[in-house]
Amino acid sequence: MMTASPSISNIPPLSSPIEPFSPEPLRWVAEDGRPVRDLPARYTPELLRELHREMVRAREFDRKLVTLLRQGRTTFYAQSSGMEATQVGLARSIRVGHDWVWPYYRDHTLGLAMGVPMIDLISQCLGTNSDLCKGRQMPHHFGSASKNFVSISSSIASQVPPAAGNAMAQKYLGTDEITLCTFGDGATSEGDWHAGLNMAGAAKAPALFVCENNQWAISTNLAAQTASPNIHIKAKAYGMPGFYVDGNDIVAVMEVCGYAAEWVRAGNGPALVECLTYRVGSHSNADADAEKNYRTRDEVNSWLARDPIARVEGLLAHLGYPVDAEERADLISAVHRAVDADVLKAEATGQPDWRIMFEDVYADTPPHLREQAAFVRAEQEGQK
Amino acid sequence: MTATQDRSAQTGQAQTGETRILTLIQAVTEAMREELARDDRVVVFGEDVGARGGVFLATAGLQAEFGPRRVFDTPLSEASVVGAAVGMAVRGLRPIAEIQFADYMGPGFDQIISQAAKIRYRSGGQFTAPLIIRTPSGGGVKGGHHHSQSPESYFTHTPGLKVVMPSTPYDAKGLLKAAIRGEDPVIYFEPKRLYRAAKGEVPSHDYIVKIGEGAVRREGTDLTLVGYGGVMPDAERAAAALAAEGVSVEVIDLRSLVPWDRELVLSSVQKTGRAVLVSEAPRISNFMGEVAYVIQEQAFDSLLAPVGQVAGFDTPYPYVQDKVYLPGPNRITAACVKALNY
Ligand SMILES: Cc1ncc(C[n+]2csc(CCOP(=O)(O)OP(=O)(O)O)c2C)c(N)n1
Ligand SMILES: [Mg+2]
Numbered sequence: 167m168m169t170a171s172p173s174i175s176n177i178p179p180l181s182s183p184i185e186p187f188s189p190e191p192l193r194w195v196a197e198d199g200r201p202v203r204d205l206p207a208r209y210t211p212e213l214l215r216e217l218h219r220e221m222v223r224a225r226e227f228d229r230k231l232v233t234l235l236r237q238g239r240t241t242f243y244a245q246s247s248g249m250e251a252t253q254v255g256l257a258r259s260i261r262v263g264h265d266w267v268w269p270y271y272r273d274h275t276l277g278l279a280m281g282v283p284m285i286d287l288i289s290q291c292l293g294t295n296s297d298l299c300k301g302r303q304m305p306h307h308f309g310s311a312s313k314n315f316v317s318i319s320s321s322i323a324s325q326v327p328p329a330a331g332n333a334m335a336q337k338y339l340g341t342d343e344i345t346l347c348t349f350g351d352g353a354t355s356e357g358d359w360h361a362g363l364n365m366a367g368a369a370k371a372p373a374l375f376v377c378e379n380n381q382w383a384i385s386t387n388l389a390a391q392t393a394s395p396n397i398h399i400k401a402k403a404y405g406m407p408g409f410y411v412d413g414n415d416i417v418a419v420m421e422v423c424g425y426a427a428e429w430v431r432a433g434n435g436p437a438l439v440e441c442l443t444y445r446v447g448s449h450s451n452a453d454a455d456a457e458k459n460y461r462t463r464d465e466v467n468s469w470l471a472r473d474p475i476a477r478v479e480g481l482l483a484h485l486g487y488p489v490d491a492e493e494r495a496d497l498i499s500a501v502h503r504a505v506d507a508d509v510l511k512a513e514a515t516g517q518p519d520w521r522i523m524f525e526d527v528y529a530d531t532p533p534h535l536r537e538q539a540a541f542v543r544a545e546q547e548g549q550k
Numbered sequence: 551m552t553a554t555q556d557r558s559a560q561t562g563q564a565q566t567g568e569t570r571i572l573t574l575i576q577a578v579t580e581a582m583r584e585e586l587a588r589d590d591r592v593v594v595f596g597e598d599v600g601a602r603g604g605v606f607l608a609t610a611g612l613q614a615e616f617g618p619r620r621v622f623d624t625p626l627s628e629a630s631v632v633g634a635a636v637g638m639a640v641r642g643l644r645p646i647a648e649i650q651f652a653d654y655m656g657p658g659f660d661q662i663i664s665q666a667a668k669i670r671y672r673s674g675g676q677f678t679a680p681l682i683i684r685t686p687s688g689g690g691v692k693g694g695h696h697h698s699q700s701p702e703s704y705f706t707h708t709p710g711l712k713v714v715m716p717s718t719p720y721d722a723k724g725l726l727k728a729a730i731r732g733e734d735p736v737i738y739f740e741p742k743r744l745y746r747a748a749k750g751e752v753p754s755h756d757y758i759v760k761i762g763e764g765a766v767r768r769e770g771t772d773l774t775l776v777g778y779g780g781v782m783p784d785a786e787r788a789a790a791a792l793a794a795e796g797v798s799v800e801v802i803d804l805r806s807l808v809p810w811d812r813e814l815v816l817s818s819v820q821k822t823g824r825a826v827l828v829s830e831a832p833r834i835s836n837f838m839g840e841v842a843y844v845i846q847e848q849a850f851d852s853l854l855a856p857v858g859q860v861a862g863f864d865t866p867y868p869y870v871q872d873k874v875y876l877p878g879p880n881r882i883t884a885a886c887v888k889a890l891n892y
Contacts, residue, residue: 293870301870304694320696355625385602
């Protein structure tokens, strides 16, 4: 049996009605858009409209980039479609630009919602001169110092121990910042994941670990990933609360993650939140055809029917502020225009040339790299 | 093996019987299929190798054919994949573990260097871990540094591991079979940009390619070009370009780094007097440094020029500049010309 509050003595009692270790994902809004709990006053129609706009923007950003990929203008894409409530909600749960984020590769919607300019994300995907990361990584491996959004590594769960360390430094320096660390469900099988949570727990570091549980890790379902019934109960082993939330309900995500973030900020130690959502698209463009081998269309359709954007629209309609078709269409075409404009702007900056390879390897340039750069220069000049 | 069989293995030509044209990845799959059928102790596992058939489809169809008891997905943990392979091997299975990309060997590294590599030695030979870690490596697929690296030198630097990398379908099948039937842990790198680009004849009959033997891809008298894995087609292109200029280049594919075919390389260099070593891994502590060392130590008197090296640069593998990073035929040709004009 799951207990309502953690029985482990070193987890401070929670003063709020938000319960850790709930057997079912916490939810504020039902799939049809009706509130199932009292809606806190801050969810005004204006705020809900704003959240809706951000989710639609993220969805259309995905669509547009998949189109760019098909046109051969980029090389890789990992959609976050279907996960917008989790990622937009998360951005609203932290103090953007103050707190620190160690994200993973499927977090471009989180980045957008944190206010990363769209052109920065597009430039990274295209690897143009306007890319803050200088064209060094494949698409979706973004980073932005101005948002304390740390450059993403592909290596699954490798961000988790550094996030613990980032939080330990925040504590050491006496800041009131927290560290948000995100990852998928698959990531929770890696040793680094467990080592990082354990370290953060032992150090009582202000880290908020958030699992974006979209139920698949490429072709591996959660049931094959772990014998645990869910992810958040693993928090018990590391002496921290684990929250379970409906990741397709943006109100629930903001309530639970917002609460957990402030609980962490108050010095109680780290927390883990599991947002239950679904990867409605393929894992990446490399996976598109193979998907039919490991999951059924029916399963995907059942989750498409639980769409997080439709849920906000349902809530708005329930509150008497429906989003009409025309408004939605305008919203969508505005995003498309914005993406098109930013793509052109980014492409116009050109691609970094060979010199970029030899920069940022070290703070200085050792002689052997100067020699190798000179070699390439001669080679390039010889080819002209 | 008879002498003629040996020779045919070296040139990558099948000597008798039926052959088909396969891609390198098809040859890898076929080797696993045949070994799964031959030996009940063989199991195949890793991330997404089951229903998905692996992200490159190297294990496509194997789970359907042999069932999930023999071919199965694991949780997303390279430490568990490799560590479990060690335990299975110690207990009598013949595990073939897939690491999805060589770039993700990292989380499994400790299991490879502390357990797989040392269990025979530390137990005085009482316990052994005959296992295979198959992994796609190398660049040229626009994958940025986490999908393009060539980490073989880390493993050649760890005694107790055998390290191989085929560049032809024939060798891919024969080396994998030899690894499965051997008694040691083998790190089996698959040059991913050749998965479908490399096509060649593969016999239907059972054969192995002995680990530790190189192959002469092209005979020549003026210079010895030594490579392995993904750079081999470019090395052969460079040799062909030089042949058009009247230069005779001998091309050697090492196929196996630990152990490597010193005799083949040394006898070639003694004949040609010049050597250029090609790989795409970063230059510092590159395995070819060992080859160069042995050449200067054992064939110093034959050398007409310093041993040349073409390698990756000492930077992380870049994304947009991956064409400049990779040694292509022009860079290889230029290194040969430099050695010839010394
Ligand atoms: C250490 C490591 N191993 C393997 C991979 C290859 N890989 C990329 S994504 C992925 C699945 C990740 O699943 P999950 O953590 O659930 O995140 P999702 O993609 O579902 O958002 C795998 C195995 C990797 N990137 N890093
Ligand atoms: Mg997942």
